[in-house]
Amino acid sequence: MANELLFFMEVLVGGLLAGTMYSLVALGFVLIFKASATFNFSQGAMVFFSVLAFCGFMQDFNIPFVLAFILAAFLMVVVGLCTERLVLRPLMNASEDTVLMATIGLGYVLEGLAQAAWGVEVRRLDLGIGDFPVPWIADNLKLFISALDITAGLVAAIMIIGLFLLFKYTKIGLGLRAVADDAGAASSIGIPLKHIMLLVWSAAGVVALVAGCMWGARAGVQFALVDLALKALPVLIIGGFSSIPGAIIGGLIIGAVEKILEVYIGPFFGGAIEGWAPYVLAIFFLLYRPEGLFGEKIIRRV
């Protein structure tokens, strides 16, 4: 009995920590949605693009780790700048769906560019953190938890706290919230809309890079990252599109539920239900609470 409980705990903790990886991707979506009410479908492609660039800098040009990270982050700022200039500004007054489709196009551009520049083969990314159980925890608590999962959890926690403080206590954060509320009103009282958008897209790019590093260290840097990043969408639906804590909680729920379902129910169906379980869970949430756990209530007028 105790063993079963321990096993359950292990599955649960593993799922929760894996869920923080989804949260990291979802965080990028939330940042952009909060500031511009745009669903950035290309966030997954940004994850892939940034981490492939990072690997490319490190492995093809032998640039040291830290410098490569800074370069990749800078590249993401450039991507953000170009996106703001070339895609979002011309679509300022377009409908939500139009912007969404444009970001799908943007995702295609980023995926294509990344593969053209750095090739299609799977790259290994070594962060110096092993994807194996931490001995101390395994000995003392008898739980097998990967060091990488714990790092991802810590990184996610730090980023959440950082972003939370940024949004809550800085002038920039106030500006961001104002723009999210009503972009027109915000710009009429002198908040520089363009700078805010640039800032948000750059921040989302850096978040994508961090998420990409975590995913890349686990699964290798490859095109499948784009599909994995799609799982951030159910996370957002559960957590709410405009809530940073929501992205975290949503990620934890998705991570835990999909692992538990996979381990306990999966064997009856031949496994691999992880592939669709998050989406079905999202449908149930949509039916009962379309705005998500922490989202603002959606009110539509004629």
Added chain:
Amino acid sequence: MKPIFMTYTKKDLINLAVCMVLSVLIIPTFIKTEYWYTSILIPWLCLALATIGQQIVMGYTGQLALGAAGFMAAGAFAMFNLILRVPDLGFVGSLIVSGLIAAAFGILFGLPSLKVRGIYLMVATLASQFFIIWMIDKFGWFKNYDSSGIITAQDIVILGKPFTTPLAMYFVCLAVTTILTLLAMNMARGSTGRNWMAVRDMDIAAESMGVSLLRTKVQAFAISAFYCGVAGALFAFCYLKSLEPVAFDIKLSFKILFMCILGGLGTINGAFIGAAFILLFPVLLNAIGNNVFHGAIDATIISSIEQVIFGLLMIIFMIYEPLGMAKLWENLKQSMRSKLSLSGIKGVKSPVLKK
């Protein structure tokens, strides 16, 4: 213009006649190489049909859906099992029933559209994409317990006659596509289509005017999935000639979405234009790579460039012409017509002015 038969105007009937002459008489007499049928015309017709399905739900009803390939897979595997297990049904019967099976899935996964829209709905339809592929993959019954993963599609037999040559398969696809396209045009122009468009333009307003959202949306999803299912069955039996769930992955869904958007949302001819473009452009790009650069550019680079160009086109169209290539074509026709009529007016007016 006044319709002279059902909702079709004189212009439509002329267009239909021209298309029929072109596709039934001219293409088979002039194109003899099999490559054109097996690699271009047949997939074009199949994907255009699937794109019409996507158009119905996305272009006409305004619901962002991203699961066309899932419904295509449902149709294809339903077809395989129907021919295998219910041989009495015949090819045409199986095709219709497999479309209906796909439609059932469409209704099931279209239900969230009653509550949500936009990207929320897109996520819900992604569930259908992943679930259907998983289901076919994991339950051996659907694949007749074939362990290799790829099943060979049965030969097409209609009324005792085999349709196995590329030309014959082309005619099968052509017949099905023509009939379903005409039906789609009829639906889009009738009260059904007007309800769809009312829901697209403002669902709350449509509802308060007495359009039933439940009926309209579920109907759109069902019909869309029917089209995708039939297209998937044709795609597997005439083009791939084999069945494997991987062929219907999310990439195909994105491809159909691109065909739909680049072709022109809310138009039937846009489905054909978009499908032709997405299908032919890589062929063209490869030809350029092979003939101009003599294979100096790696094939993976070419496919990456293709992806970048599709993405860029998507962005450019969204910014400058959200209604896609069908609208560009319309504008071109319009400007040609106005030029022609202007010169015509001048011709008439000049003698009048002389007086």
